[in-house]
Structure formats: structure tokens, C-alpha cells
Amino acid sequence: MADVSRRLFVKGAALGAATLSTAGILAACASEAKPAAEEPKADAEPQTQAPAADVLTPTKAPSADTASNFEAMPDSITTVGTTYENLLAAIEGETGATAKYTAYAEAADKEGFDQIARLFRCTADAEKIHIELEYNLAKEIDPATEKPEPPTIEPHGSGVNLISGANGEIYETSDMYPSFIKKAQEEDNQKAVQVFTRAKLAEAYHAERYLDAYNTIDTPSDDTYYLCPICGYIHKGENFTACPICLAPKESFTAY
Amino acid sequence: MADVSRRLFVKGAALGAATLSTAGILAACASEAKPAAEEPKADAEPQTQAPAADVLTPTKAPSADTASNFEAMPDSITTVGTTYENLLAAIEGETGATAKYTAYAEAADKEGFDQIARLFRCTADAEKIHIELEYNLAKEIDPATEKPEPPTIEPHGSGVNLISGANGEIYETSDMYPSFIKKAQEEDNQKAVQVFTRAKLAEAYHAERYLDAYNTIDTPSDDTYYLCPICGYIHKGENFTACPICLAPKESFTAY
Numbered sequence: 001m002a003d004v005s006r007r008l009f010v011k012g013a014a015l016g017a018a019t020l021s022t023a024g025i026l027a028a029c030a031s032e033a034k035p036a037a038e039e040p041k042a043d044a045e046p047q048t049q050a051p052a053a054d055v056l057t058p059t060k061a062p063s064a065d066t067a068s069n070f071e072a073m074p075d076s077i078t079t080v081g082t083t084y085e086n087l088l089a090a091i092e093g094e095t096g097a098t099a100k101y102t103a104y105a106e107a108a109d110k111e112g113f114d115q116i117a118r119l120f121r122c123t124a125d126a127e128k129i130h131i132e133l134e135y136n137l138a139k140e141i142d143p144a145t146e147k148p149e150p151p152t153i154e155p156h157g158s159g160v161n162l163i164s165g166a167n168g169e170i171y172e173t174s175d176m177y178p179s180f181i182k183k184a185q186e187e188d189n190q191k192a193v194q195v196f197t198r199a200k201l202a203e204a205y206h207a208e209r210y211l212d213a214y215n216t217i218d219t220p221s222d223d224t225y226y227l228c229p230i231c232g233y234i235h236k237g238e239n240f241t242a243c244p245i246c247l248a249p250k251e252s253f254t255a256y
Numbered sequence: 257m258a259d260v261s262r263r264l265f266v267k268g269a270a271l272g273a274a275t276l277s278t279a280g281i282l283a284a285c286a287s288e289a290k291p292a293a294e295e296p297k298a299d300a301e302p303q304t305q306a307p308a309a310d311v312l313t314p315t316k317a318p319s320a321d322t323a324s325n326f327e328a329m330p331d332s333i334t335t336v337g338t339t340y341e342n343l344l345a346a347i348e349g350e351t352g353a354t355a356k357y358t359a360y361a362e363a364a365d366k367e368g369f370d371q372i373a374r375l376f377r378c379t380a381d382a383e384k385i386h387i388e389l390e391y392n393l394a395k396e397i398d399p400a401t402e403k404p405e406p407p408t409i410e411p412h413g414s415g416v417n418l419i420s421g422a423n424g425e426i427y428e429t430s431d432m433y434p435s436f437i438k439k440a441q442e443e444d445n446q447k448a449v450q451v452f453t454r455a456k457l458a459e460a461y462h463a464e465r466y467l468d469a470y471n472t473i474d475t476p477s478d479d480t481y482y483l484c485p486i487c488g489y490i491h492k493g494e495n496f497t498a499c500p501i502c503l504a505p506k507e508s509f510t511a512y
Contacts (some may be wrong), residue, residue: 051494053309054477068369068473069415113324159325163430166463170426174419204471207422211464215457217324219500221310238307244475 056240061247064181064197069204072178077171083192086180087138090199091131092148093176097168098127099150104165107155115220116158116213119234122225122256123165123206126232130199137195162214169207173200198231201245209234226253312496317503320437320453325460328434333427339448342436343394346455347387348404349432353424354383355406360421363411371476372414372469375490378481378512379421379462382488386455393451418470425463429456454487457501465490482509 064070072078080086105120131147138145155161177200184192209225226235228243229252235243242249320326328334336342361376387403394401411417433456440448465481482491484499485508491499498505 051309051311053307054493055307058475062474066474068367068413069418069470071413071415073416073419074412111324156330157324157327159327160329160430162325163329163426166426170419170422170467174416201471204467208464208467208471211426211460211467214325215460215464218318218322219314237310 053239056235056242056244058242058244058247061245062197062201064185064193064200070178070181070197070200072182073175076175076179078176078179080179080183083180083184083187083189084138084141086183086196087134087141087192088145090176090180090196091134091138093172094127094131094134094199095148095150097165097172098124098131100153100155100161100168101127101165103153103155104158104161107161108158111158113158113217113220115222116162116217118225118256119209119213120161120165122227122234122254123209125254126202126206126227126234129229129232130195130202133195133199137191140191159214159217162210162217166207166210166214169203169210173203173207177203198245202228202232202234205233205245209236212236225256226250227256228253309495312491312498312500314498314500314503317501318453318457320441320449320456326434326437326453326456328438329431332431332435334432334435336435336439339436339440339443339445340394340397342439342452343390343397343448344401346432346436346452347390347394349428350383350387350390350455351404351406353421353428354380354387356409356411356417356424357383357421359409359411360414360417363417364414367414369414369473369476371478372418372473374481374512375465375469376417376421378483378490378510379465381510381512382458382462382483382490385485385488386451386458389451389455393447396447415470415473418466418473422463422466422470425459425466429459429463433459454501458484458488458490461489461501465492468492481512482506483512484509 079089081089101120101124105117105124108114108117108120135145135147156164177196181193181196181200184190184196213220221237223237226240228234228246228248230248231243231246233243233245235250235253240250243253335345337345357376357380361373361380364370364373364376391401391403412420433452437449437452437456440446440452469476477493479493482496484490484502484504486504487499487502489499489501491506491509496506499509
């Protein structure tokens with residue numbers, strides 16, 4: 001049974017409190033505050049209805065031992081080898097993803113999709129983080145390990161590119177990494193468990209971000225994407241204080 | 257080239273204005289308002305940093321003729337027939353999805369995943385809306401059309417069920433419906449174009465909601481899911497005024 005007692009999001013923190021207390025303040029000093037008080041009155045309906053933003057405030061990093069989304073798909077298509085072989089396979093997968101997203105970012109630029117171009121660039125850099133983590137670990141096992149050459153990618157239109165990206169991320173988060181994590185646990189390779197776990201968790205967020213970008217392809221926002229430099233998690237917008245995967249603070253994130 | 261000038265989300269409407277003006281009000285009447293004023297001061301840091309919620313305020317329904325996410329996947333696996341045959345195939349697909357999500361909701365209940373159970377129930381009802389739209393149209397072409405029997409579904413764990421659901425929705429939004437829409441356009445069957453278009457757009461949001469639920473499986477929120485009774489769009493939380501697919505007002509939505 002999963003621990004479902006924790007809440008990562010808190011409702012708008014003091015923003016909500018400030019809004020609630022505004023009514024009381026206005027009642028207490030309506031005459032002094034008239035000019036300021038007229039702003040919210042001008043659009044009174046949304047003032048009471050518009051919700052405060054949820055702010056992601058994680059306090060505990062998920063663990064492969066206890067999280068509820070680490071089961072590999074029943075019809076798994078992943079070939080599982082030793083953890084060293086799995087590291088090589090993961091590096092190859094992440095290298096392909098990096099090449100894809102770099103090409104997709106250029107295609108989005110050409111089509112005028114700024115939001116999508118920024119997301120693909122951010123995600124390409126996220127996958128480079130995974131490559132470095134996995135490559136360093138593989139070199140600990142065999143110092144002669146070399147990085148593969150990136151493939152050449154022919155992008156399609158940005159809509160198709162986003163779906164292609166989402167499909168790849170979903171495969172990695174739901175099948176490849178869960179299978180590799182299980183093997184690393186069997187080998188009691190805790191470093192590999194941690195590296196694969198962080199990548200697995202990040203890929204699922206990438207897929208969600210791709211679908212959001214797909215749904216808003218013609219109605220994009222100018223929200224900033226933020227990349228966690230430790231694990232490759234990507235956040236969209238300002239409403240977070242730390243990484244939900246590794247707890248790195250927002251201040252350490254890179255903006256796109 | 258897509259029209260990317262439109263913004264569907266507006267930043268927190270009057271909520272932001274109320275928050276901004278609070279400082280002025282506090283300055284103007286600090287002594288009268290002390291008890292209320294202390295609430296925001298107790299957590300002053302987030303008060304200035306916490307963003308207002310984005311509020312989805314759509315004003316224009318997307319069209320298959322102009323939207324940028326209607327291209328079918330280049331490696332399409334969809335068998336395209338006449339629009340009548342495509343309606344039957346869509347009804348069969350949606351009937352399978354409804355049966356899956358109903359079984360997945362029961363599995364989530366048993367595992368104690370309330371957020372996921374609500375989402376699967378909401379999505380099952382969304383697919384029933386698509387079935388009715390497609391069935392009514394198929395009956396206009398052939399009054400003898402009958403609905404298929406739903407399949408029997410054996411659910412897995414909720415993590416796997418969410419991924420299975422997301423994969424199905426992504427296939428429908430990116431391959432099946434775009435292929436059927438293209439055929440309906442060729443046949444100049446505008447009713448079918450509209451029914452398939454709304455279903456296509458709704459499925460992409462369903463996939464995004466499934467990935468959100470997957471990512472927050474152990475840190476769920478108690479946010480309400482809202483189902484559009486016209487097209488099957490699903491919103492999570494309060495921050496919207498109308499359906500981004502068909503513009504139905506929030507007041508007409510069903511809560512889960």
C-alpha cells in the first residue's frame with residue numbers, strides 16, 4: 001500500500017491568506033483604502049472565484065523501494081542484461097533522445113513554436129545529465145567505456161515530434177528504467193538504483209510536459225521551463241520551491 | 257503556420273490584483289487592520305513570490321482545418337475505411353476504453369488511490385460521451401447500427417493502468433482520430449469531422465491527466481476533476497471558466 005498521506009502541493013501559500021484577509025481589511029478601512037480597493041471591485045466575480053496557485057513544496061525524495069509507479073509494463077519489450085550492459089543501453093537511449101530533441105527544437109524554431117523549442121532544448125539538456133550520470137557509473141565498472149555516436153535525426157512537424165518524444169519518454173519511464181532498476185536491486189548496486197531511479201522519474205515528467213505542449217501548441221504560454229541540474233526534472237512556471245525528485249532548490253535550476 | 261497569438265490562460269485575474277493591492281491597503285490602515293494583517297506577514301516570503309493561478313479562459317474552439325496537432329503519425333497503424341466504418345471502429349475503441357477505465361477505477365479504489373479512481377471514472381464517462389456522439393452519427397448513416405459488447409478487462413496495478421491508459425489515449429489522439437478526420441474531410445462529412453475532432457482533442461488531455469496522476473501517484477491532490485458534458489474534455493482543479501475544446505461553461509461540467 002502506498003503512502004498517500006503526503007501532499008507536495010500547497011495552495012498558494014500566503015497568497016491565499018492575503019486574498020482571504022483582503023475582505024476583512026477592506027471592511028475595516030474602506031474609506032482610507034478607496035483607490036486601492038477599487039481594483040479588485042472592478043472584476044469582483046473572479047476575485048472570489050479565481051484560485052490561488054498550487055506551489056510544489058516537496059519535502060521527501062521518492063524511493064524505488066516504496067514508490068507506487070516502478071512496476072515495469074507486463075508486456076515489457078526491454079532486453080535486460082547486467083547492470084553494466086543496462087547502463088550502456090540507457091546511455092544509447094538517452095543519446096538518441098538528446099539528438100532527437102535537439103533536431104525537434106530546431107524544427108520548432110523554424111515553425112515559430114517558441115514554447116516547444118524551449119521545451120525540447122531543456123529536455124535535450126536533461127537527457128545529457130542522465131548520460132553523464134550513467135557514463136560516470138559505467139566508467140567505474142569499466143574505465144574503457146566510450147560514449148556512442150549520436151544518430152542523425154530527420155524531424156517531422158512539431159505536433160508529431162511532441163508525440164514521438166512523449167512515446168519515447170513513456171517507454172523509458174514505464175518499461176526500460178523499471179526493468180533496469182529491478183536488475184540493479186538484484187545486484188545490490190545502489191548507485192545504479194539511484195541513477196536509474198532519478199532518470200525514470202524525470203522521464204515521466206518530460207512526457208507530461210510534452211503532452212501539455214501538444215495540447216497548447218496553438219495557445220502557448222510564455223511560462224519559463226526550469227531544469228533541475230541534478231536529476232533532469234523539468235518544471236513549467238514559477239510555482240515550485242524545489243525538485244520533487246531530488247529536492248534540489250529552485251534557485252539551482254536553469255531557466256529556458 | 258499556426259496562429260500562436262492567442263493566450264488561453266490569464267494570470268490569476270482579479271486574484272493577482274487583490275494581492276498586489278493588499279500591500280497598499282495594509283500601509284493605509286495598518287492600525288485598524290492588525291489582526292487580519294498578521295496572517296500574510298507570518299509567511300511574508302511566499303506572499304511576494306507565490307504566483308497567482310493561471311485561469312483557462314478560452315474564447316475560440318480549435319478547428320481541424322487550422323490547428324497544428326492534427327497530423328497523423330508517419331508510421332500510422334490505423335486501418336482507414338469509409339467514415340461509417342471508421343465510426344464503427346471508433347465506437348469499438350471507445351467501448352474498450354470505457355471498460356478498461358471502469359475496471360481501473362475499481363482497482364484504484366482497492367489500492368486506496370482516490371485521485372486515480374476519480375480520474376478513471378471521469379474518463380470512462382468521457383468516453384461514453386464519445387460513444388454516443390459516434391453512435392448517433394453512425395445510426396444516421398445506417399439505422400440498423402448496433403453497439404458492440406464491452407470486453408472483459410483484467411486490471412494491473414494503478415501505475416501500469418495509468419500508463420496503459422495514456423498509451424491508448426495517445427494512439428487515439430495522434431493516429432486513429434487524425435486518420436479518421438482526414439477521411440471525413442475527403443468525404444466532406446462535416447458532422448463526422450466535428451465529432452472526431454472533439455474526441456481527438458479530448459483524448460490528448462486525458463493522456464496528460466493520466467501522466468499527471470502517474471507522477472503524483474504517492475503525492476495526490478484532492479483537486480476535483482471536471483468533465484465537459486459536450487465533448488469529454490477533463491479539467492483538474494478550479495482554474496478554468498470554460499472548455500478549451502467546445503467552449504461549454506464550467507457551470508455545465510460534472511465534478512468527480
